[in-house]
Amino acid sequence: MTDVLTAKMPTKSAPKADQVSFLEFEKPLQRIQHDIAEMEREARESGTDLTADIRQQRTRFRTTMRRLYSNLTPWETVMVARHPKRPLTTDYLKTVFRDFCELHGDRTFADDRAMITGFARVGGHKVMVIGHNKGKDIKERMECNFGCAHPEGYRKALLKMRMAEKYGLPVVCLIDTQGAYPGLGSEERGIAQAIAVNLMEMSRLKTPIISVVIGEGGSGGALGIGVADRVALFQNSFYSVISPEGCAAILWKTAEKRKHAAEALKLTAKELTKLDLVDDIIPEPMGGAHREPETTAANLEKYLNTTLDTLKRSRLDTLVNRRATRLRNLGNFFEDPGETEKQAKPKHPRKSTSRSSRLNTGPARPRTASA
Amino acid sequence: MVDMAASEEKTGVPAGLWTRCEICEHMIYEKELAESLHVCPECGHHRRVAARTRITQLVDPDTFEEFAADLRATDPLNFKDRIPYPERIAREQEKTGEKDAIIVGKAFIRGRAVVLGVMNPAFIMASMGAVVGEKVTRAIEKAIDENLPLVLVTASGGARMQEGMISLVQMAKTSSALARLDDAGGLYVVVATDPTTAGVAASFASLGDVIIAEPKAMIGFAGPRVIANTINAELPEGFQTAEFMLEHGFVDRIVPRADLRRELARIIDFCGK
Ligand SMILES: [Zn+2]
Numbered sequence: 001m002t003d004v005l006t007a008k009m010p011t012k013s014a015p016k017a018d019q020v021s022f023l024e025f026e027k028p029l030q031r032i033q034h035d036i037a038e039m040e041r042e043a044r045e046s047g048t049d050l051t052a053d054i055r056q057q058r059t060r061f062r063t064t065m066r067r068l069y070s071n072l073t074p075w076e077t078v079m080v081a082r083h084p085k086r087p088l089t090t091d092y093l094k095t096v097f098r099d100f101c102e103l104h105g106d107r108t109f110a111d112d113r114a115m116i117t118g119f120a121r122v123g124g125h126k127v128m129v130i131g132h133n134k135g136k137d138i139k140e141r142m143e144c145n146f147g148c149a150h151p152e153g154y155r156k157a158l159l160k161m162r163m164a165e166k167y168g169l170p171v172v173c174l175i176d177t178q179g180a181y182p183g184l185g186s187e188e189r190g191i192a193q194a195i196a197v198n199l200m201e202m203s204r205l206k207t208p209i210i211s212v213v214i215g216e217g218g219s220g221g222a223l224g225i226g227v228a229d230r231v232a233l234f235q236n237s238f239y240s241v242i243s244p245e246g247c248a249a250i251l252w253k254t255a256e257k258r259k260h261a262a263e264a265l266k267l268t269a270k271e272l273t274k275l276d277l278v279d280d281i282i283p284e285p286m287g288g289a290h291r292e293p294e295t296t297a298a299n300l301e302k303y304l305n306t307t308l309d310t311l312k313r314s315r316l317d318t319l320v321n322r323r324a325t326r327l328r329n330l331g332n333f334f335e336d337p338g339e340t341e342k343q344a345k346p347k348h349p350r351k352s353t354s355r356s357s358r359l360n361t362g363p364a365r366p367r368t369a370s371a
Numbered sequence: 372m373v374d375m376a377a378s379e380e381k382t383g384v385p386a387g388l389w390t391r392c393e394i395c396e397h398m399i400y401e402k403e404l405a406e407s408l409h410v411c412p413e414c415g416h417h418r419r420v421a422a423r424t425r426i427t428q429l430v431d432p433d434t435f436e437e438f439a440a441d442l443r444a445t446d447p448l449n450f451k452d453r454i455p456y457p458e459r460i461a462r463e464q465e466k467t468g469e470k471d472a473i474i475v476g477k478a479f480i481r482g483r484a485v486v487l488g489v490m491n492p493a494f495i496m497a498s499m500g501a502v503v504g505e506k507v508t509r510a511i512e513k514a515i516d517e518n519l520p521l522v523l524v525t526a527s528g529g530a531r532m533q534e535g536m537i538s539l540v541q542m543a544k545t546s547s548a549l550a551r552l553d554d555a556g557g558l559y560v561v562v563a564t565d566p567t568t569a570g571v572a573a574s575f576a577s578l579g580d581v582i583i584a585e586p587k588a589m590i591g592f593a594g595p596r597v598i599a600n601t602i603n604a605e606l607p608e609g610f611q612t613a614e615f616m617l618e619h620g621f622v623d624r625i626v627p628r629a630d631l632r633r634e635l636a637r638i639i640d641f642c643g644k
Contacts, residue, residue, distance in 0.1 A: 182593030182601050187611060190621045192572035192592040196546060200578055203547035204554070219530075219539060220573045220592070227543050241530045241539040241570075251452035251532060265535045266448045275447065277536050327547040328508065330540045331501030334443040 023079045025068060032061045065287045072236065074262040074271075078244060080236040081215045085290040087297065089116055089131030089174045089214065095297035096304070097122050097129060103160055109189065112153030113144035114181070115225075117160040122172065123305025125312075128164035130157045130225050131174030134215070147216075148181035151194035154224045158198050161205055170208040170308055173225040178243065180221035195224040202227035203327055206320055208311035210304065212282065213237045214289075217267075229323050230307050232280040233269035234296075236288050239278070240267035277330075280307070392416055408628045417585045417628055419565055421467065422474045422491035425524060429632060430478035430487065437476035439509050442502045444471060448535045456533040459495070467493050471502040472527070475510040477519070481636040486514040489524040492566070496528030499571055503531075504541025507575055511548040511559075520558040520639050525576040529569025542574035549578050558642045560635060563613065563622065564588050577621070581638050583631070584613035584622045591616075 022030040036057045043050040072080065080086070093100045097120035105111040113133060120129045132149065135141030157173075164171050180191050202209060202225075211228035217239030233239060242250075247265060248257035272278040282303050285292035311319065389398050397413035408428050409418040420428070426435050443460075450456040464470060472494040478487045488510045490497040497503075507523065514521035530538040552559055561579030566589040573592055576582075584590060591611030599606055609615050616622040626634045 180592065182597045184598065184602060184607075184610070187591050187593065187598070188615075188619050190577075190619065192569075193577040193621055195573040195592075196542075196575070196577035199543050199546035199574055200550045200553075203543065204550045220542065220570060223539055223542060224573075227547075239536060241535055242532055247532055264448065264450055264452065265532070267535065272536055275535075275537065277540060324547055324551070327540075327544050330544045331504050331534075331537050332445050332447060333502050333505055334445060335441055337441050339443075 021084060023076070023083065025073075025076045025079070028064050029061060029068070032057055032064060036061070062286075069287055073259070074238070074265070074268050075244065075259040077236055077268050078238055078262050080288045081234075081238050083288060083290050086215050087289050087293045088136065089133050089176060090136065091293065092131070092174060092214070092297060092300060093120065093129070095293070096301045097127075100129070103163075104156075106152040106156035106159055108155060109152045110150075112150050112156060113140075114147050114149035114177070115153030115157055117156055119169070122301060123308065125305065125308045126169055127172045127304075127308070128160055128169045129172045129174070130160060131214075132177040132222075132225075134176055145181050147177045148179060149177065149221060149224075150181050150183075150186050151189040151191045154180075154191075154194040154198050157225050158201055161202065161207075161209075165205050165207045168207065170210070170311065171205070172304060172308075173209065173211040173228065175211060175213045175217050175222045175226055175239075176215040177218045177221045178216055179218035180224065195220050198224045199227055203324060204320060206316050208308065208314075208319060209323075210307055210311070212300065212303075213239050214300075218243060227323075227327070229311055229319055230279050231277070232282055232303060232307075233272065233278050234282045234289060234300075235269055235284040237269065238267040239269075239272055240265050393418070410628050415586065415627075417565065417587060419492045419526065421493055422469065422489040422524075425489045426474065426476075426478070426487070428628070429489075429524070429635075430480055431482065434479040435476050435487070436478065437474060438513070439475055439506050440470070442471065442506055444500055444502050444534070446533075447501070447537050448533065450533040450535070452533070459533065463494050467491060469494055471506070472497040472499070473503045473506050475506045475513075477513070477517075480522070480639075481632055483636055483639045484519055485635075485639070486510050486517070486519050486521045487524075488522070490526045490564075490571075492526040492564075495531065497526050497571075498528050498531035498538070499541050500531035500534040500538045501541060503527075504538075504544045507541075507545045508548045511545070511552050514557050514559070515552050515555045518557070520560065520642070521552065522560045522562065522635060523575060523579075524562040524564055525567045525571055526564045527567060527569070527571035527576075529571060539570065542570050545575045546578060549575060558639065560638055562626075562631065562635075563590050563616075566590070568592065568594070568611075580642070582621070582623050583626050583634065583638075584616060584624075585631075586613060586625055586627055588613040590622070 036054055039050045039054050100118055100120040102118035116133045117130045120127055132147045133144045134147035135144045161171050209228040210230045211226045213233045215237050219241055244258040244262035245255045247261040249255050269278060269281045273281060282299050285295045289296040388401050390401060390404060391398055392411040392413060394416040395411060395414035397411060399411060409420045446456045469491055473488055473490045475488040478485055488507060511521060559580050561576055561582045563576055563584040567576045568591055572590060589611055590613055595606055595611060613622060613625050617625055
């Protein structure tokens, strides 16, 4: 976390919302915050009335924040999405969801703390909630590998989703991970296979699925719980095929180019909406989710409640068909000989009327991938 | 994403009449190489082969009918790293004579009709963008429509970064199509070849009803360098090989290249297809 400058915080009089670490691009805010603290100290020590000046500085703080945040670069968005104080799945389990009943374990190997699963209520709905857990403090972060799940995490997620399917509960996935855990055990226990099976099974799961990227949407580790009827991103979250650092290291041969990479990858909510990969953007308070966690939680709750209302109105087979058709049509390409970027707009693949496009929607049943 | 740049350089077509084995340094006569299916006669090293060569090796002579041959990449992100993405595509097309990183078609293997897809490690490390995703999906749909077994020969460095999230979601697109093949009762055989990694490993390459691998092929999810950095130690010998995957239960059979035709025919027969 080299980009986070921890501010020396005055303990008493600072506005609550500002008790956060400042990011690199927030230096102007940090300076104003510092000035306010100085004035408050001076007022206290000398008894001078500086109320008007302090109020002025507070206004300046807010206008500066609005200026910075209304025009975040992709790299700045990445930093906000990774902010150490950003609300996590475990926060939303307390603020957005009620009556959370955790269900541990994949029944095969272990209980991966990087993936939290269980029953919960949100708005007027009972759901199965699945979420990456990055951890609050250093101890918890070590236990859950900073939100990087092992195969057993993905298998646990699928097991609970199948249970949701069986009992007619919609599934809500909260995505917040750098990616699946890159380690020996992860490879030995088949991380690639675990993710692949989730993609296949989520595509035909007979219950509504909503996936929300609440912070970092890191590659296959994010997609492994990301196949859904509705995909939403928080305003300052991001979703990417590779981290900007990783992309820079491979394509530019230096991690220094991470800002370029963040720009090039089109990983922000706005860009991904333009590419038709994201359905909804959930707004965040000015200055990012962490500055007003209550407002952030309220926005998520509202989104989930209304989206669940909508999805539950569809027949299950219609829903699953629509999900599969949408997955079928992801991505553009040229097909006619001689067609080039200048001559024609790339097209969506044709909707086929063949047998393969008539999707099987039989009753829910246990599945094995055997022919 | 696995950075394969270093090994990519090794796959260049040798210019002379002789070529050196990358493993044992044995000098192999070009003609002999074709006869041995690009397997080193000295040490048995299975060299990477271009998709067209692979197809010739696998199918009955003159039976391959390609489809979706004209699909070409767009530039959805306007992506430019050291060179613009369309220029990179043009260079790769020039270098390989292919339009993208996979060839799909219908063919016969020992008289059995199949839908066959073969990835081309020489084309941007057979990375998966929208074209690979669409061609794999069409191959799956052809297998469903015509009730044929599907054989995919996989090799890939992972998702194609230059297509950003569009490349990532191809994992879901292909896996969803395979769910439909599974629902239709279709047979799907994977032949994992060197290297089958990252986004392709974490989607269609891991979803075969039967998964075959070539000896010593690299198969895995995360890049070895990334893992070595995470664990801050050297990786054990044989890590992320076909043999490692077999030992840990993720590969059904390791089959030398010379036996692939026979083995595929056998599996198709067992499944009654
Ligand atoms: Zn050799």
